[in-house]
Amino acid sequence: MFINISELISTPLKTETFKVPVDMPTYEWQGEHFPFRKKGMLLLNLSNAGVRKVHMEGHWDGSLGIPCDRCLKEVLVPFHIELDETIDLSSERQEDLADDSYVEENSIDTDALINHEILIHFPMKVLCREDCRGICLKCGKNLNHGECGCDRVSPDPRMAAIQDIFKNFKEV
Ligand SMILES: [Zn+2]
Ligand SMILES: [Zn+2]
Structure with a gap:
C-alpha cells in the first residue's frame, strides 16, 4: 500500500495516523519465499517535521516460517519492529533517498518498508x-x-x- 505524504511534508504541525495491512503474500529474499505465519497491521504515526520532512513512528508485529538451518523443519520466527525515524525529502537529501527504497515520489510504500525492516532484523542463524x-x-x-x-x-x-x-x- 502507498501512503501519500504530500500534505504531511508541506503542512506544519500536521499529523496523521495510519493502520494498514501488509499485502505481500510471503517475504522474499534472494529467490526464497518465507510464509508469514502472523501478519499484524502496520501502525504508523506520521507528523510534519519541517520543510519536506516527516517524522515516522510505527510498530509492526508478525512472524515468518523459516526453515531450520540444519534439519529444514519450519521454525516460527517472530518480528517486533519499532520505527522511529525522519524521512527527509528536502532537495539536498534527494541523492540519499536511494537507500530508503520505501519512499517513492511523495509516498511511503508500506510493503517495501516492512520488507526493508524484516531484512534488517532477519536472524543470522535459525535452529529448531x-x-x-x-x-x-x-x-x-x-x-x-x-x-x-x-x-x-x-x-x-x-x-x-x-x-x-x-x-x-x-x-x-
Ligand atoms: Zn532443526
Ligand atoms: Zn542416514
Missing part, C-alpha cells in the same frame, strides 16, 4: 532447537527423530555446527 542434530547427509533422515543407521563420519552434534559453516560458504 540449540542441539538440532540436522539431517543425515547420506539418507536424508531427520536425526532428531532417531538414528538412521548410516555409517556417518560425524554423528557428533558439534559437527552439525561445522556443517552449517560449510553451508554458509556455499551460499556466498
